[in-house]
Amino acid sequence: MPGQKTVRRPEYGALLVWLSPDPGAAEHEFLRLRNQLIRIFVGRGCSVPEDLTDETIERVALKLPEIAVQYTGDPAPYFYGVARNVHREYLRRPRPSSIEREPRAPAETRDESDENHLKCLDRCLDALREDEHDLILDYYRPGQPNKVVWRKTIASRAGLGVNALRIRAFRIRERLFECLTACLQAATT
Amino acid sequence: MPEPPADLSEEEESTIRAFLLGRLAESDREEVEVRLLGDPAFSELTSAIEAELIDDYAAGLLSRDDRRRFEGHFLVTDDRRRRLRFSQTLALAGVGVMDSPVARRKAAERSSFRPAWWDWSMTVAATVAAAALGSTFWMFDSVTDLREQLRQAEDQVADLLLEREQLAERHRLELERAARVAPPPAARPSGERLAVAALLTPGTLRAPGSPLPAVQVDSGTLIVELRLDVSEAALPNYDASVHDASGNEICRFVGVRSEATAVQVLVTVQVPSLRVPPGDYSIRLWARNGAAPEEVERYYFRVRGR
Numbered sequence: 001m002p003g004q005k006t007v008r009r010p011e012y013g014a015l016l017v018w019l020s021p022d023p024g025a026a027e028h029e030f031l032r033l034r035n036q037l038i039r040i041f042v043g044r045g046c047s048v049p050e051d052l053t054d055e056t057i058e059r060v061a062l063k064l065p066e067i068a069v070q071y072t073g074d075p076a077p078y079f080y081g082v083a084r085n086v087h088r089e090y091l092r093r094p095r096p097s098s099i100e101r102e103p104r105a106p107a108e109t110r111d112e113s114d115e116n117h118l119k120c121l122d123r124c125l126d127a128l129r130e131d132e133h134d135l136i137l138d139y140y141r142p143g144q145p146n147k148v149v150w151r152k153t154i155a156s157r158a159g160l161g162v163n164a165l166r167i168r169a170f171r172i173r174e175r176l177f178e179c180l181t182a183c184l185q186a187a188t189t
Numbered sequence: 190m191p192e193p194p195a196d197l198s199e200e201e202e203s204t205i206r207a208f209l210l211g212r213l214a215e216s217d218r219e220e221v222e223v224r225l226l227g228d229p230a231f232s233e234l235t236s237a238i239e240a241e242l243i244d245d246y247a248a249g250l251l252s253r254d255d256r257r258r259f260e261g262h263f264l265v266t267d268d269r270r271r272r273l274r275f276s277q278t279l280a281l282a283g284v285g286v287m288d289s290p291v292a293r294r295k296a297a298e299r300s301s302f303r304p305a306w307w308d309w310s311m312t313v314a315a316t317v318a319a320a321a322l323g324s325t326f327w328m329f330d331s332v333t334d335l336r337e338q339l340r341q342a343e344d345q346v347a348d349l350l351l352e353r354e355q356l357a358e359r360h361r362l363e364l365e366r367a368a369r370v371a372p373p374p375a376a377r378p379s380g381e382r383l384a385v386a387a388l389l390t391p392g393t394l395r396a397p398g399s400p401l402p403a404v405q406v407d408s409g410t411l412i413v414e415l416r417l418d419v420s421e422a423a424l425p426n427y428d429a430s431v432h433d434a435s436g437n438e439i440c441r442f443v444g445v446r447s448e449a450t451a452v453q454v455l456v457t458v459q460v461p462s463l464r465v466p467p468g469d470y471s472i473r474l475w476a477r478n479g480a481a482p483e484e485v486e487r488y489y490f491r492v493r494g495r
Contacts, residue, residue: 029229036225036232042265043208043218049266076226117278140244140279146352149449157425163197163234170237177275 015061018068019075033057033076037083044087052090056083120183124176132172139169197234205238210255211262240272247276252340352451385462386414388455389472389488391421401469401491406462408494413460415472417488423447423454428475428482431460436471439464467494 019033020026037056041049059082060075071078125133138154155165207213208221225232245251246259264270387404404413417429429442442458449455456474471489475482 032229032232033226035236038266038268039225039235040222042263042269043211043222045211045262047265074227077223080223080226114278114281117274118282121278121282146449146451149451149454153423153425153447153449153454156423166237167233170233170240173240174236177272180275180278181271 011064012061014064014068015057018064033079037079040080040083041087046087046090052083052086056086059086116184116187117180120180120187121176123183124179127179128172128176136169136172136176139165202238205235206242209235209239209242209263210258212258240276243269243273243276244279247273247280252343254336254340385410385412386416387490388416388418389490390418391486391488401489403491403493406465406467406492406494410462413462413465413492415458415460415488415490417456417458417472417474417486418453419447419456419474419486420452420454422485423449424476424485427456427485429456429458430473430475431458431465432471432473434469439470465492467492 016023016026016030019029034053034057037053038049041052046052056079060079063082067078125136128136135154135158139151151165152162155162158165160168204213204217204221208218213221225235242251242259242263246256251259264273385404385406387402389402404415406413419427424447426444426446429445431439431441433439440460445456445458447454447456458472469489469491471487473484474486474488476485
């Protein structure tokens with residue numbers, strides 16, 4: 001109809017394919033880029049980093065039909081360029097005063113008792129393989145006055161570099177975090 | 190899964206932490222941002238360092254300035270607040286956070302005992318450290334430099350106090366363990382000790398007339414604790430055997446684990462004092478390589494008694 005603007009919808013399916021032809025790898029890369037964009041916006045002091053990240057991704061997805069043919073190489077720099085533009089526009093927007101700004105609700109309610117968290121954590125620790133359980137307890141063992149020296153010792157014991165050990169411990173920790181989150185959600189439903 | 194960078198220098202790690210806390214200059218910050226998006230291994234490593242930063246905050250180990258930045262700049266998303274709660278849960282469970290003032294206070298609250306001296310001594314020590322640096326502060330032009338120095342001093346004070354408390358706790362546990370080895374005598378004159386400890390370094394020469402590390406074992410001492418320095422080439426665990434001057438084996442310890450301190454890696458063996466009357470002794474450390482243990486180090490000491 002005359003005067004009516006055509007609303008374009010972002011092609012998220014095409015965006016995933018652009019990131020990787022393998023669906024699993026594409027989803028992994030999408031989530032990674034999203035998390036890093038949030039981290040970047042937080043690092044720049046933005047009060048709504050998730051919103052700005054979603055805006056960035058939406059703009060890339062909208063632009064994709066035009067650029068996918070000409071753009072070659074890693075998509076990450078393109079995301080970064082769009083993110084910088086989004087950030088500049090964000091800085092130019094009028095911001096609510098501190099009185100008008102909506103208070104941020106806490107992530108969790110205080111109904112979640114320590115006991116619930118500990119029970120879930122116990123359950124999640126039990127679900128780990130024995131070597132993973134031992135590693136995470138060793139890596140974060142209390143009572144070590146110098147954790148740098150201690151972690152070098154256990155890295156050497158495991159035949160790993162310090163960074164490799166750190167990543168391995170972190171991946172186990174991430175699984176514990178996801179397990180705990182799921183357990184707590186199940187407990188409240 | 191991406192491979193982690195082989196080595197991260199202290200400077201690189203410090204840059205990542207500064208980025209997370211919003212302390213980087215714009216050009217440095219953009220360098221990190223580009224790398225975060227373009228390098229999956231680097232972004233995962235940053236996530237691991239972020240988790241450790243959250244642990245440090247939960248344990249009360251951040252400087253005052255970093256705490257302010259953590260609360261005002263870092264902790265702004267729901268996901269990060271959930272992760273902080275997770276870190277606090279790990280601390281409550283005794284996992285995931287190094288022994289720290291915060292975790293120990295929580296444990297003390299649960300057991301209805303709170304060492305009040307802890308808070309005061311930390312305040313006094315920080316004040317003393319700040320006063321010691323105060324006389325040199327006026328020599329510097331930049332306010333930023335002064336704040337950075339104070340932050341480092343506060344960090345060092347916190348580290349030293351933490352180490353002192355942990356050593357005190359370890360000593361208390363070791364004395365308890367020693368007491369379990371042999372029951373204490375019904376009445377003990379004041380001044381007698383349950384255990385005596387000595388630190389031995391490897392390769393001390395046993396030549397006629399040369400001084401050996403001496404351990405004074407008084408009557409009433411039940412345990413001789415020998416701490417063997419294995420820092421040069423530490424293994425996860427050893428067997429250890431104690432021999433008299435003639436080479437006869439007195440006792441043997443199997444599967445003793447090495448433990449790291451601030452400056453050394455040590456293997457600790459506790460020998461009942463009755464087994465080592467005054468005289469010269471050696472301790473042999475054996476590595477467990479396959480079926481047959483292999484001697485890797487030898488230490489010498491002398492027991493003196495009253």
